[in-house]
Amino acid sequence: MNPFFSQLGQSVYDLWKAKDFRPALFPEIAKTCLQKFAPSKRVDLDDLISNFLLDDRQPYQTSSGFGQPELIVYENTRFYIQILFWLDGTTDIHQHGFSGAFHVLAGSSIHSSFNFTQITPVTSHFQLGDLKLKETQLLETGTTVMIHSGPSCIHSLFHLETPSVTVVIRTHSDPGSDPQFTYLPPHVGLDPVNNDALTTRRKQLLDVLEAAGNEDYGPIVVKMLKELDFERGFFILQNCVSTLRNLGCWEKAWAVFLRKHGPMALPVLPTLEEIIRRDGIAALRASVEDVEHRFFLALLLNVGNREDILKIISSRFEGSPLATISRWGEELLRITESGTWLVDALFPSEIGNDETRHQGVFLAAMNHFICGQKPSPELRRLSKTDLESLGQSLHDSSWRNLLPEKRSSSSKK
Numbered sequence: 031m032n033p034f035f036s037q038l039g040q041s042v043y044d045l046w047k048a049k050d051f052r053p054a055l056f057p058e059i060a061k062t063c064l065q066k067f068a069p070s071k072r073v074d075l076d077d078l079i080s081n082f083l084l085d086d087r088q089p090y091q092t093s094s095g096f097g098q099p100e101l102i103v104y105e106n107t108r109f110y111i112q113i114l115f116w117l118d119g120t121t122d123i124h125q126h127g128f129s130g131a132f133h134v135l136a137g138s139s140i141h142s143s144f145n146f147t148q149i150t151p152v153t154s155h156f157q158l159g160d161l162k163l164k165e166t167q168l169l170e171t172g173t174t175v176m177i178h179s180g181p182s183c184i185h186s187l188f189h190l191e192t193p194s195v196t197v198v199i200r201t202h203s204d205p206g207s208d209p210q211f212t213y214l215p216p217h218v219g220l221d222p223v224n225n226d227a228l229t230t231r232r233k234q235l236l237d238v239l240e241a242a243g244n245e246d247y248g249p250i251v252v253k254m255l256k257e258l259d260f261e262r263g264f265f266i267l268q269n270c271v272s273t274l275r276n277l278g279c280w281e282k283a284w285a286v287f288l289r290k291h292g293p294m295a296l297p298v299l300p301t302l303e304e305i306i307r308r309d310g311i312a313a314l315r316a317s318v319e320d321v322e323h324r325f326f327l328a329l330l331l332n333v334g335n336r337e338d339i340l341k342i343i344s345s346r347f348e349g350s351p352l353a354t355i356s357r358w359g360e361e362l363l364r365i366t367e368s369g370t371w372l373v374d375a376l377f378p379s380e381i382g383n384d385e386t387r388h389q390g391v392f393l394a395a396m397n398h399f400i401c402g403q404k405p406s407p408e409l410r411r412l413s414k415t416d417l418e419s420l421g422q423s424l425h426d427s428s429w430r431n432l433l434p435e436k437r438s439s440s441s442k443k
Contacts, residue, residue: 032081032103035111038067039104042199051108053129053204057176060109060131060199069197070135070172078103078113098193114196116189122222123161123186123213129179130200137194139169140332140342144184146211146219150294154209155221156261158297161213163334168342179207188332190325215304217297218264229262233269240273248279255286263287264298271302310374311428318362322347326358330373330428339432352401355432359396363389372396375427378419381412395420400432 045059082088082101089105097114104111109130116137123144142163149159161184169175169187177183177200209221232254239247251270255263267287274280288295308331315327325346333339343351363372370377370388377388387408394406399421409417425433 032078034067034069034073035103038063038069038199039106039109039111041067042109043106046108053201056109056201057129057131057178061174061176064131064133064174064197064199068172069133073135073197075136075195109199109201112198112200114198116187116194116196117192118189123184123215125181125184125207125211126177126179127203127207127210128201129177129204130198131174131176132199133174133197134169134171135195135197136171137189137191138171139190139194139196140188140328141167141169141175142186142188142332142334144186144213144215146181146184146213149219152260152294155224156264157211157219158217158294159219160217161215161219166333166335166338166342168345179204181211184211184213186332188328190328214301216300218301226262226265229265233266236266236270248274248277248283252279252283252286255283256290260291260294263291267298267302268305272306307374307428314373320361323358323362326355326362327373330431334431336432336434356393356397356401359400360393363393365389372424373428375423375429378416378423381416381419392420396424396429399424400429402434 042059042063045063046056049055049059082103089102089110091102092100094100097112098117099115101113101115102110103113113135123142143165145162145164146157146159147162149157151157177198179201209223211219212222213219236247236251239250251266251274254266258266267283270283271280274283284299287298311327311331315324315331318324318327326343329339329342333342340351343354347354359372363370365371365385365388368376369379370385370392372392375392377392381388381391391408391412394408395417397403398405398409405417409420412420424430
């Protein structure tokens, strides 16, 4: 057992015991001890890994799938300390059934906190509502954040380095805080532990039909949506939306779901669109190696407004953040068989056929709409309709988070 974490754990225990183990006080006590002991300054990560691999005298390890991996370095009947390694960038937007605090031991993360309001329970494991971003922070190594159980602490972490490592002091569980909902912005909350085995098998079977190119895929999904309840219907749509669009069956499938469930179905469409957006950005980020580009794509994926994005860029890079964004946009522009792409914005097909000009025009549009530059000669040669199409393409993509408020609010989806 690591002596540093034994000392840290004993300190937490003694302070909490002096307060009669009152649950509401635990997050502050955990935060205070993490700040006092400062693991990021006192723990050698290589030594920690070596000790864990070579010394059998370790606390009991849970079978939790949280972390990549999770190491238990201290435990007692009331709380424990875990080290979480993160190889993937993101965690889902979620709440917790436990309380405590976490400390960034290595790496850095984008931390976003949310409110979920106007809640309409569909089942005890599935909710509709409005998920709103409260705050976004860049957590550098050494930062400590409290964790409160329940819906008062809905958050997500996007880890920027590989691996990123956090130290978590946490209770085993807090009564009354379950289920630990996961949130799909902007309108769905669900219990990820509630596993409907029949729906899982149906999704897997549909994946078989898709892989086989079976022509019955679209029609059978439409038939399913006519019969399924709201919750199961949502999960089938979530699984199938991209394939249905590729097959030209999406409009019919959505019309069936909307007709069956009425106004309650309306929040589902923007949620599915956001899932597609996030999956696309995450896939693009996985395909690029440049550290700055990966950082920028993480911002587009996780930070919901222009002011916070510019602030975070300024904290890491010298010079004008808008000039930095302009450079990144130029470097990320790419041409594929489907057209000219600026991250996930597609050059409008209705603007001319001279593909050799598309790159320069698209970059000029980005600099105009995002960075506030005056229209370039390329843009001035366009019609008003074509210029609006370029602005709409940016608005319909992840660039919308960077559009000034006036442009963003006035554009129609």
